[in-house]
Amino acid sequence: MKKYKGYLIDLDGTLYRGNEIIPEAVEFIASLDQMGLRYLFLTNNSSQTPAQVAKRLQKFGFPAREDQVYTSALATAAYLKDxxxxxxxxxxxxxxxxxxxxxxxxxxxxxxxxxxxxxxxxxxxxxxxxxxxxxxxxxxxxxxxxxxxxxxxxxxxxxxxxxxxxxxxxxxxxxxxxIGKPESIIIHYALKALGTTSGETLIVGDNLETDILAGVKAKIDTLLVLSGVTTMDIANQSEIKPKYQVVTLREWKL
Ligand SMILES: [Mg+2]
Structure with missing residues (x-):
């Protein structure tokens, strides 16, 4: 497996499921912090501010900061400005x-x-x-x-x-x-915010049609985690193929 400097990480189905935390995701985020790797929590939801999303993640036990959250609202605003x-x-x-x-x-x-x-x-x-x-x-x-x-x-x-x-x-x-996933525009602006290049960055998510397709369209590497909406059967039958696939994030070696 290639080593990545930056990670774009989906929320629901990847870090938690509804109101239930995914323990392997907590370990994964802790490891990213320990290794000093850069990451953003990447969400299509435009209704909340990054501060509100960070607060919700903190309630689940993720040490998320406001500046680590990237929303489709931020990408839309960046696109308008640009x-x-x-x-x-x-x-x-x-x-x-x-x-x-x-x-x-x-x-x-x-x-x-x-x-x-x-x-x-x-x-x-x-x-x-x-x-x-x-x-x-x-x-x-x-x-x-x-x-x-x-x-x-x-x-x-x-x-x-x-x-x-x-x-x-x-x-x-x-x-x-x-602007949002599966379009590449949100990835483009998220990479700008993260400060890593497309070749150095991995997108992690549970949804083939949003997270993985966005990575494919933006030409960045993709990791599908089967902790959310995608089962092994769905993954096997889909034409959208992630570069890597794991059952839980515990399998992923940074
Ligand atoms: Mg998801």
Whole structure:
């Protein structure tokens, strides 16, 4: 196995499952710290700020700092700044997304925005959707934080950001630019934040269609861990192939 300097690590299914911690993941993170290796916790969820995600990880027993969390909201904000020079933006989303966009010096507006950004918004409404559609039809760039169709919760699978984004895509006939996994844009900006190159970095996750596909698209090496949504059978049958595969992170030698 190759030695990697940097790790991009998925959260749910990799570090914990629902409310249940994965002990091998705690050992894995402790080993990364002991070896002085760099890593980021990489999440498609745009609703929470890095500080809120770090706090949740700390409750599970991971010594996570705010600056070790990288969200699709941060990547979306970095993309806006890079490609459109901190444009005016109409945002459908929650605190994590709004804070990231403001910190990237973008102006949040409900009038003639240059871009429309859509993430998970549990106060999504016809009114918000109507505004987004009108702005996109007027030429605003349409950007989606992440394509997740559904969110696993104790109530069951609830509509995710992808389903809200698709409602607007359907209504306008315009395809959004998607930032989060499995797209490579989030990986590109996460590597920038981590300060390692694509060749030095490994992405670790439990989902072939998001984590592993993102790594494949971004041309970085991938490690699938079977502690979450992917069983051995699913992995064997899938056309998406990780570079490495382990049952638990205890098997991984740093
Ligand atoms: Mg996962």
């Amino acid at each position: 490609t459109l020079g901190s444009p005016s933006v109409f945002v459908i989303g929650e605190e994590g997304l709004k804070k990231a966009i403001i910190e990237a010096n973008c102006l949040m507006t409900e009038q003639n925005p240059e871009a429309v950004v859509v993430g998970i918004d549990r106060e999504f409404s016809y009114e918000k959707m109507k505004k987004a559609c009108l702005f996109i039809r007027q030429g605003a760039q349409f950007i989606g934080t992440n394509p997740d169709k559904a969110l696993p919760t104790e109530e069951g699978l609830l509509p995710g950001a992808g389903s809200l984004i698709q409602a607007i895509a359907m209504a306008t006939g315009v395809n959004p630019k998607i």
